[in-house]
Amino acid sequence: MTAVESSMEGLPPVIADVPGQEHASAFLARAVQHPRHAYLFTGPEGSGKRLAMRAVAAALLCPDGGCGDCRACRLALGERHSNMLVLEPTGPDILVGRDAGDPNTARWLAGQAYLTPMEPGRKVLVVLQADRLRIEAADVLLKVLEEPPLDTVFVLLSARPDDLPDTIRSRCQEISFPPLSEEFVVESLVREGLDPGRARLACRLAGGNMGRARRLARDDDALAFRDVALEAAATAGQGPPGALAAAEQLTAAAKDFRGRLGEELAAELRPFLDERGKPEEAFRGVVRRLEEQHERRVRRAEREFLDWSLLALAAYWRDLVAASSGGGDDVLINLDRPGALGAERGAVSAVTAAIAMGAVEQARADLADETNLNARLILERLFLRLSSLAGHAV
Amino acid sequence: MKFKCDRDALSDALQTVQRAVSSRPGIPALTGVLMNASGEELVLATTDLEVSARLRLPVQVQEEGVTLIPARLLADMVKSFDQAPVEFEAQSNQARIVCNNYEGTVRCLPAEDFPALQDPGGTRVTVDATALAEGIAQVARAASRDEARPILTGVLLEINREGLTMVATDSYRLAVRELTASAEGEAKALVPERALGEAGRAAGGDDKGQAELFVDQGQVAFRSGALTLTSRLIEGEFPNYRQLLPEHYENKLTASRQQLLDAVRRVGLMARESSPVKMEFNALGVRLSSSSPDFGGAIESVEAQYEGEEMTAAFNPGYLVDGLTAAVGERVEIEVRDGLKPAVIRGKGESYVYLVMPVRLPAPVG
Numbered sequence: 001m002t003a004v005e006s007s008m009e010g011l012p013p014v015i016a017d018v019p020g021q022e023h024a025s026a027f028l029a030r031a032v033q034h035p036r037h038a039y040l041f042t043g044p045e046g047s048g049k050r051l052a053m054r055a056v057a058a059a060l061l062c063p064d065g066g067c068g069d070c071r072a073c074r075l076a077l078g079e080r081h082s083n084m085l086v087l088e089p090t091g092p093d094i095l096v097g098r099d100a101g102d103p104n105t106a107r108w109l110a111g112q113a114y115l116t117p118m119e120p121g122r123k124v125l126v127v128l129q130a131d132r133l134r135i136e137a138a139d140v141l142l143k144v145l146e147e148p149p150l151d152t153v154f155v156l157l158s159a160r161p162d163d164l165p166d167t168i169r170s171r172c173q174e175i176s177f178p179p180l181s182e183e184f185v186v187e188s189l190v191r192e193g194l195d196p197g198r199a200r201l202a203c204r205l206a207g208g209n210m211g212r213a214r215r216l217a218r219d220d221d222a223l224a225f226r227d228v229a230l231e232a233a234a235t236a237g238q239g240p241p242g243a244l245a246a247a248e249q250l251t252a253a254a255k256d257f258r259g260r261l262g263e264e265l266a267a268e269l270r271p272f273l274d275e276r277g278k279p280e281e282a283f284r285g286v287v288r289r290l291e292e293q294h295e296r297r298v299r300r301a302e303r304e305f306l307d308w309s310l311l312a313l314a315a316y317w318r319d320l321v322a323a324s325s326g327g328g329d330d331v332l333i334n335l336d337r338p339g340a341l342g343a344e345r346g347a348v349s350a351v352t353a354a355i356a357m358g359a360v361e362q363a364r365a366d367l368a369d370e371t372n373l374n375a376r377l378i379l380e381r382l383f384l385r386l387s388s389l390a391g392h393a394v
Numbered sequence: 395m396k397f398k399c400d401r402d403a404l405s406d407a408l409q410t411v412q413r414a415v416s417s418r419p420g421i422p423a424l425t426g427v428l429m430n431a432s433g434e435e436l437v438l439a440t441t442d443l444e445v446s447a448r449l450r451l452p453v454q455v456q457e458e459g460v461t462l463i464p465a466r467l468l469a470d471m472v473k474s475f476d477q478a479p480v481e482f483e484a485q486s487n488q489a490r491i492v493c494n495n496y497e498g499t500v501r502c503l504p505a506e507d508f509p510a511l512q513d514p515g516g517t518r519v520t521v522d523a524t525a526l527a528e529g530i531a532q533v534a535r536a537a538s539r540d541e542a543r544p545i546l547t548g549v550l551l552e553i554n555r556e557g558l559t560m561v562a563t564d565s566y567r568l569a570v571r572e573l574t575a576s577a578e579g580e581a582k583a584l585v586p587e588r589a590l591g592e593a594g595r596a597a598g599g600d601d602k603g604q605a606e607l608f609v610d611q612g613q614v615a616f617r618s619g620a621l622t623l624t625s626r627l628i629e630g631e632f633p634n635y636r637q638l639l640p641e642h643y644e645n646k647l648t649a650s651r652q653q654l655l656d657a658v659r660r661v662g663l664m665a666r667e668s669s670p671v672k673m674e675f676n677a678l679g680v681r682l683s684s685s686s687p688d689f690g691g692a693i694e695s696v697e698a699q700y701e702g703e704e705m706t707a708a709f710n711p712g713y714l715v716d717g718l719t720a721a722v723g724e725r726v727e728i729e730v731r732d733g734l735k736p737a738v739i740r741g742k743g744e745s746y747v748y749l750v751m752p753v754r755l756p757a758p759v760g
């Protein structure tokens with residue numbers, strides 16, 4: 001038994017299964033005994049907030065406090081329990097909604113809060129990406145949080161808790177989910193049968209995001225974004241015209257990625273469609289739901305691809321910083337290509353590399369703000385900056 | 395699971411329970427009808443997570459069991475059959491339906507995912523089904539549509555040994571209906587207006603005889619005939635409406651209900667947005683008037699019997715129409731105190747009371 005496993009002893013099985021977050025798990029295990037009416041799970045994407053939320057729901061809805069095996073646990077872990085409601089933003093913002101029948105809106109969630117539970121027991125009401133609550137929607141939710149029904153537990157999830165209104169935040173108990181440790185992610189992926197070297201590379205490129213690391217480690221094409229990013233950086237190094245060309249390369253690759261994803265998702269729908277491509281009667285509801293999810297994913301795909309690419313670019317500059325500060329190859333993110341750094345190692349100072357890294361991070365932040373509509377402009381600005389740094393270095 | 399039954403009975407049953415199937419499901423299992431064959435009957439169940447329906451149907455059970463089938467598909471399928479016996483058989487994840495020379499197969503949904511519906515329980519009361527449907531129609535219209543005050547979007551059901559009282563208010567008006575009924579105890583439930591409407595629909599129509607209500611902590615159940623509808627309740631404390639009900643006033647108008655209703659409708663046409671209909675009560679009856687700066691004005695006098703001091707009060711015409719429509723009987727009584735206190739509308743008998751708040755008129759100039 002490892003140290004981690006022994007510290008999990010005595011926890012409800014569903015909570016002990018939450019990966020890599022001993023502190024949060026230990027806290028939640030105590031919390032579900034006498035739950036408060038609202039929790040806010042904060043932490044970056046891929047740190048396990050949603051898995052923890054499902055586990056907490058199971059622990060609250062299971063007659064045995066979260067055995068992990070019974071019907072209540074199975075349904076809660078699959079987000080299908082009828083005493084559990086998950087609000088998933090369908091657009092950039094979570095809206096107030098027409099009425100309690102308007103799904104994924106604040107009124108919908110509030111309406112459920114005021115109804116007795118469908119099955120005897122508690123209700124667990126969840127808001128994913130709670131920072132997307134529009135101010136009026138937050139007000140609707142706040143009213144419920146101020147006078148919460150006794151049988152209801154709210155769980156809000158957010159990777160950007162600073163964007164939440166203070167009024168909401170102050171009514172929730174906050175639990176933070178730090179990025180998963182590299183050791184944990186690598187160990188988990190290796191246990192799933194992946195090559196250790198590949199697992200470590202994927203983990204570093206994914207910035208500790210377990211889901212993304214798993215995709216990167218499994219899919220041979222998944223590293224394509226890094227190649228595109230490094231190629232674009234090389235193009236940008238040739239001066240201002242190169243910088244504009246680099247932005248063009250990256251945007252085109254992102255569009256291409258979006259197109260491929262659209263095709264893949266369409267293939268997923270095929271089993272539910274008849275010869276004319278219309279949903280079969282029985283699956284209309286299911287198809288509509290899948291289509292909505294797909295639309296959302298496709299809409300996000302382009303930005304996601306760009307974000308991964310920039311993350312790879314940041315990793316590349318970080319490696320240069322590490323290398324020029326005399327670090328060995330084992331501290332590199334791009335573990336598989338220590339040779340690629342050879343030429344630049346002497347040519348770029350640690351300071352320049354650090355400035356470049358900062359510029360990339362700034363561009364990532366700009367892209368994350370979805371009100372910033374022109375991705376191309378952000379990329380052009382970034383590559384112009386990088387190309388001027390390259391000139392400086394020479 | 396395997397059974398055989400009559401096409402018409404199965405088709406009607408599926409149409410009935412389909413009303414509680416969610417139109418926008420988040421959980422695929424909610425698009426299904428849960429079919430449970432045991433003994434000599436089939437129980438069909440559907441839910442949209444607010445209202446749930448269960449219907450018992452005598453069938454020839456050949457093999458007991460439970461299965462979950464896409465509700466709409468099955469209902470449409472059976473509806474399309476000719477009148478002939480229908481055979482239904484479900485095994486693991488597929489069902490087979492045979493009627494005459496037709497044979498269809500349908501993929502089952504995961505039955506485990508279907509919510510565990512609770513049996514009716516708690517305090518039981520028996521009422522006349524027609525009176526229940528009438529009472530629901532009378533009070534439901536006064537329930538609030540404003541989701542910001544969830545408690546007022548429900549209708550309060552109060553059960554005591556004398557009977558069943560239904561109450562709704564949106565804080566501008568209040569409707570109360572008492573039904574004589576035989577109850578075994580006391581209980582209270584705050585029922586979403588839409589759910590109560592479904593129960594009224596089920597109890598109305600042809601003479602359904604007696605209906606049973608069951609109220610417990612978590613749900614209310616309405617049973618009439620083979621159909622049981624259950625609804626989740628709104629949590630929270632309904633305002634104490636009894637303290638709002640006034641003693642009898644000194645000033646009382648007694649008029650033909652239809653005549654007054656027609657006049658309020660006509661004069662009310664001119665009252666747009668927030669402008670009210672003014673009612674001047676005098677010995678000859680009541681004089682209604684309204685005016686709108688943009689459209690013009692209207693006046694109509696209704697002859698009626700009036701006892702009391704002359705006075706003027708103004709009301710939202712829509713609220714008056716609701717109250718006058720809901721009050722049954724040929725004659726209607728309106729009691730008024732002054733232009734600030736609520737008016738009370740009563741129909742035949744004392745079982746229905748409708749309170750409506752007046753609109754404050756601007757103070758006369760000079």
Ligand SMILES: [Zn+2]
Nearest residue numbers: 062067070073
């Ligand atoms: Zn369990």
